[in-house]
Amino acid sequence: MSKRPTSRDVARAAGVSQSTVSLVLAGKSEGRVKPETGQAVREAARRLGYRPNLAARNLRLGRTRTVLLVVPTLASPFFGAVYTGAARVAGERGFGIIVHPWNDDAVPARSPVDIEAIDGVLASSLGGGVTGMSEVPLVVLDNDPADPAPAVNFDVAGGMRAIAGHLTGLGHRRIGHLAAAVDAWTFRVRGEVLAEEAPVVCRATSAIEVTAARTAALTLLNRPDRPSALVCDDDLIAAGAYKAARALGLDVPHDLSITGFDDILVATALEPELTTIRLPAEELGARAMTALLERLDGHAPPDVSLPGELMIRGSTAPPRP
Amino acid sequence: MSKRPTSRDVARAAGVSQSTVSLVLAGKSEGRVKPETGQAVREAARRLGYRPNLAARNLRLGRTRTVLLVVPTLASPFFGAVYTGAARVAGERGFGIIVHPWNDDAVPARSPVDIEAIDGVLASSLGGGVTGMSEVPLVVLDNDPADPAPAVNFDVAGGMRAIAGHLTGLGHRRIGHLAAAVDAWTFRVRGEVLAEEAPVVCRATSAIEVTAARTAALTLLNRPDRPSALVCDDDLIAAGAYKAARALGLDVPHDLSITGFDDILVATALEPELTTIRLPAEELGARAMTALLERLDGHAPPDVSLPGELMIRGSTAPPRP
DNA sequence: AAGATGTAGTCATACGTATCACTAAACGGG
DNA sequence: CCCGTTTAGTGATACGTATGACTACATCTT
Numbered sequence A, B: 001m002s003k004r005p006t007s008r009d010v011a012r013a014a015g016v017s018q019s020t021v022s023l024v025l026a027g028k029s030e031g032r033v034k035p036e037t038g039q040a041v042r043e044a045a046r047r048l049g050y051r052p053n054l055a056a057r058n059l060r061l062g063r064t065r066t067v068l069l070v071v072p073t074l075a076s077p078f079f080g081a082v083y084t085g086a087a088r089v090a091g092e093r094g095f096g097i098i099v100h101p102w103n104d105d106a107v108p109a110r111s112p113v114d115i116e117a118i119d120g121v122l123a124s125s126l127g128g129g130v131t132g133m134s135e136v137p138l139v140v141l142d143n144d145p146a147d148p149a150p151a152v153n154f155d156v157a158g159g160m161r162a163i164a165g166h167l168t169g170l171g172h173r174r175i176g177h178l179a180a181a182v183d184a185w186t187f188r189v190r191g192e193v194l195a196e197e198a199p200v201v202c203r204a205t206s207a208i209e210v211t212a213a214r215t216a217a218l219t220l221l222n223r224p225d226r227p228s229a230l231v232c233d234d235d236l237i238a239a240g241a242y243k244a245a246r247a248l249g250l251d252v253p254h255d256l257s258i259t260g261f262d263d264i265l266v267a268t269a270l271e272p273e274l275t276t277i278r279l280p281a282e283e284l285g286a287r288a289m290t291a292l293l294e295r296l297d298g299h300a301p302p303d304v305s306l307p308g309e310l311m312i313r314g315s316t317a318p319p320r321p
Numbered sequence C: 001a002a003g004a005t006g007t008a009g010t011c012a013t014a015c016g017t018a019t020c021a022c023t024a025a026a027c028g029g030g
Numbered sequence D: 001c002c003c004g005t006t007t008a009g010t011g012a013t014a015c016g017t018a019t020g021a022c023t024a025c026a027t028c029t030t
Helices: A007-014 A018-025 A035-048 A054-061 A077-092 A156-170 A185-197 A210-221 A235-247 A281-296 B007-014 B018-025 B035-048 B054-061 B077-092 B156-170 B185-197 B210-221 B235-247 B281-296
Strands: A066-071 A096-101 A120-124 A138-141 A151-154 A175-180 A200-206 A229-232 A257-259 A276-278 A304-306 A309-311 B066-071 B096-101 B120-124 B138-141 B151-154 B175-180 B200-206 B229-232 B257-259 B276-278 B304-306 B309-311
Touching (some): A007 A018, A007 A035, A054 B054, A077 A281, A120 A281, A151 A281, A156 A185, A156 A276, A175 A185, A175 A210, A175 A235, A200 A210, A210 A235, A229 A235, A235 A257, A281 A304, B007 B035, B018 B035, B066 B077, B077 B096, B120 B281, B151 B156, B151 B281, B156 B185, B156 B229, B156 B276, B175 B185, B175 B210, B175 B235, B185 B200, B235 B257
Parallel strands (some): A066 A096, A138 A151, A151 A304, A175 A200, A229 A257, B066 B096, B120 B138, B138 B151, B175 B200, B175 B229
Antiparallel strands (some): A276 A309
């Protein structure tokens, strides 16, 4: 029933003042506290199981050394990798990082920034309400460069150009576009670039989800001028395209080439493996965290754009003559 | 450059005392503050863009109304669903929820509980160090019932029995087990139950990852007494088994039946779709959060065990005679 | 008319920490 | 032997909030 011990309890146990405890445990006792006194304090703290009260520390210091990563969904290998990169950089600089899922459908009682005391936010541009939390230092992932918020982006246009070049190089002249039904810069760009660089003859949109994508793909593949290749905005949508092809008895890649975007796990779980753009998600996370920490230091880091890499696998081949 | 406004700034702007601001904004002004004064306070707060300082509030109240969900990895649809269920219950009770990935390889500077002030923890038994944070109210997901920590579990044994029954019912007499190379109760149980209920003739272990699973599956399928069915500890491992079968020219399900566990996204992205156990992950999250909130109220909720559901799909069939 | 009750607030304080300003003792130099 | 410096600490305070105790005034009740 005993309350959690405070630094004052430790002080009492060690026979010193609370100030001394604070100094010792903060590692600032250099030349101000005798080594043996320091040992005694540490020993007492250990014995009592003392853990500093974070709320008090945060209040006193006016900062938390913690940043918030806002992701549209937890169920994403992609954001898992972003987290890994961000966490590495944060850890090196003594920052903690917590994650909060946030999207349009969820109507949470509290906005992510109202849940915990944090110093800054790293937010995905997918998902809602990012704009509403501009009072706190913010770096946005994959944001429209026209937006004033500092951004760390992929070179989505370059990636899509690579896909278009690959397919036209193989000889494809009728390309279908399976677009993500999400209103975000990163997907708008994919559509625009593809339309410029490749002979897109038809298009459908789908939620980023397998069965919806299957349905959307079927509408394209059932058209009289069936495309010889489907360019998908996302690997998951590509997985739906595979299912549609299978349903119609089309062989991938010889009857139909399929491409994805992101190179998440399913890309290599599919058969044949998916030709897609590998985005360096982990590096994105690292760069974004670096930019955010710069911002916390009062600097204004430039926007960043990271190139992707075309992964040519088994799902693309020249069209049948 | 102006600092963030405090409740005192709001008080000054509205011409009242700080106490009154606190009362009004906490909604406790019933009968203690004139409605028009309340309006003035709210108006001033809005105008100044006041947001309460969470660190100060947490310090004063001694609690945060926030719980921490510790997951082994972000890249998991499964834990995404757990989160959804937990967040729903938390929201209904006015609690916030933050997420922290935590596993053995990551060597973060700070333990999850040292990053933010929280009231309790919901932790996956996978991943490391859960045991080290027992000073805080805790509920563990899928934990060994022998462990003293309160747990909310799946009926893993029942699920595995269902798979064993399904396969032996189809006539399989030589079953291979592709186990997860993770030392955790939930996987140990799978192995034990399967060995009891089905004719397991061989076994291999693999990391929960596609290519590693493919390699492990190949060692089983290349044996002289090749099994007619592979039971996989996890859907992702099953995806690797598909690839191994494909590499050997084996038809799924007629040359080789494959089963998974979890029913995550890839289960239906695979071709043919995977027979697996659907675990009610969202309900698990909800029940676990309910149990944790009970604990925070000083109660001691009983352990829970949730049944899974056998999803029979295209990856299982009778063996060739 | 005088005490009781109600209304509309204000005052003071504590939560636990980190840090600046201070002090008491020991020591060394001239 | 006295003053300046170093050593080893201590005391007081502020961070911003929530809340129990208090007050001043107005309105009933008998």
